[in-house]
Amino acid sequence: MTFHATGYPKTLAEWGLFTVKNHRVTPHAGMVTYELATPLFSDYAQKWRTIWMPAGTSAKYEPEKAFDFPVGTIITKTFYYTVPASVTKPGESSDVVKMTPATYQSGVDGLDLSHVRLIETRLLVHRADGWIGLPYVWNADQTKATLQRTGAEVPLALVDGAKRTDFVYTVPNANQCAGCHTADYRTRAIGPIGPKARHLNIDFPGLGGDINQLQRLVQLRYLTGLPQDDVPKDAKWDDPAAPLDARARAYLDVNCAHCHSPTGPARVSGLWLHSTVHDVRRIGVCKPPVAAGGGGGDRPYDIVPGHPEMSIMPFRLASTDPGAMMPETGRSLVHLEGVALVEQWISQLKGECRIDHDPADQLAAR
DSSP states (O other), X not given: OOOOSSSOOSBGGGGTOEEEOSSEEXXXXXXXXXXXXXXXXXXXXXXXXXXXXXXTOOEEOOSSSBOBOOTTOEEEEEEEEEOOTTOSOGGGOOEEEOOSSOOOOSSSSOEEOTTEEXXXXXXXXXXXXXXXXXXXXXXXXXXXXXXXXXXXXXXXXXXXXXXXXXXXXXXXXXXXXXXXXXXXXXXXXXXXXXXXXXXXXXXXXXXXXXXXHHHXXXXXXXXXXXXXXXXXXXXXXXXXXXXXXXXXXXHXXXXXTTTSSTTSTTGGGOOOXXXXXXXXXXXXXXXXXXXXXXXXXXXXXXXXTTOGGGBHHHHHHTOOOTTTOSSSSSOSSOOHHHHHHHHHHHHHOOEEEOOOSSTTOOEEEO
16 A cells, blocks of 8 residues: 555556455455445445555544545545356447446455456545545556546446446546535535435444444444444335335435535535435425526426426436426436435425415415
């Protein structure tokens, strides 16, 4: 492992994080695999996430924000797809298989590349002057990943049974990384999104067995300050045993709340989608858009209880029009299952919206 305190290493190998050998990517000692209860949608890409910290250091627990990671931390996220079983050269395949949910291969000790198309590995590196994001794109032989700070486009086709959908997977450039990873407009500093207590508070296999991820991080001395009780926990979006409201709120939290928050890039919208927000107006119920135009599909409110077909939120989630789609970056495809979840949630919300003479009095939802 080599931590680069400055500069922009041209290849992923220069960081010494992984061994690529015999059609397998294996993490080096000290790298801990983790998963999010509800992951961000990225064109049905599967993701393998790891955290590495310098020896003797640890992250500090935060109840709502991302954990306070020490300088020297490297967070990795490798985006990949499963390819059809008939493919003999996975790294050259443009056909990729739709996997829902986008779960790991069996085990967490790396990736078996026998039927995998690697796309990119993103690093989030905590240097003394702040975090930086570095995207490394894999070659067709799946032996080397090269830095692409200006981004890249990878033509693919999503195979879903007999259906085949062409799309372009986009590797974000530096500005696009900042667009999502800047949680506070006042500092404009980028930072992690996923490693928050509510996203990590799930059982997951790994060192020590199938145990709670937060407890594992404590055992590995990668996390300090974890309380005994009242640790936030988001639902898994695709868990049929979890309440519908909790699933939908978790989905909107991880996909939207990094922008839609009081300090995020979309703060002026007044739509705040953290799962901890309980003001129904703030989460969009009977809330009119801040700007008119086709981006809202000529629908009156972000959420109309009982009527997803009249609500702006599912319209934008289901759009691929750059002037309407949400999120604005990070996808070319529509997450059909995610849209269906949000529509189902809106369908069962109670209340009604009305427009009175006073524009501020538009909420009659319960």
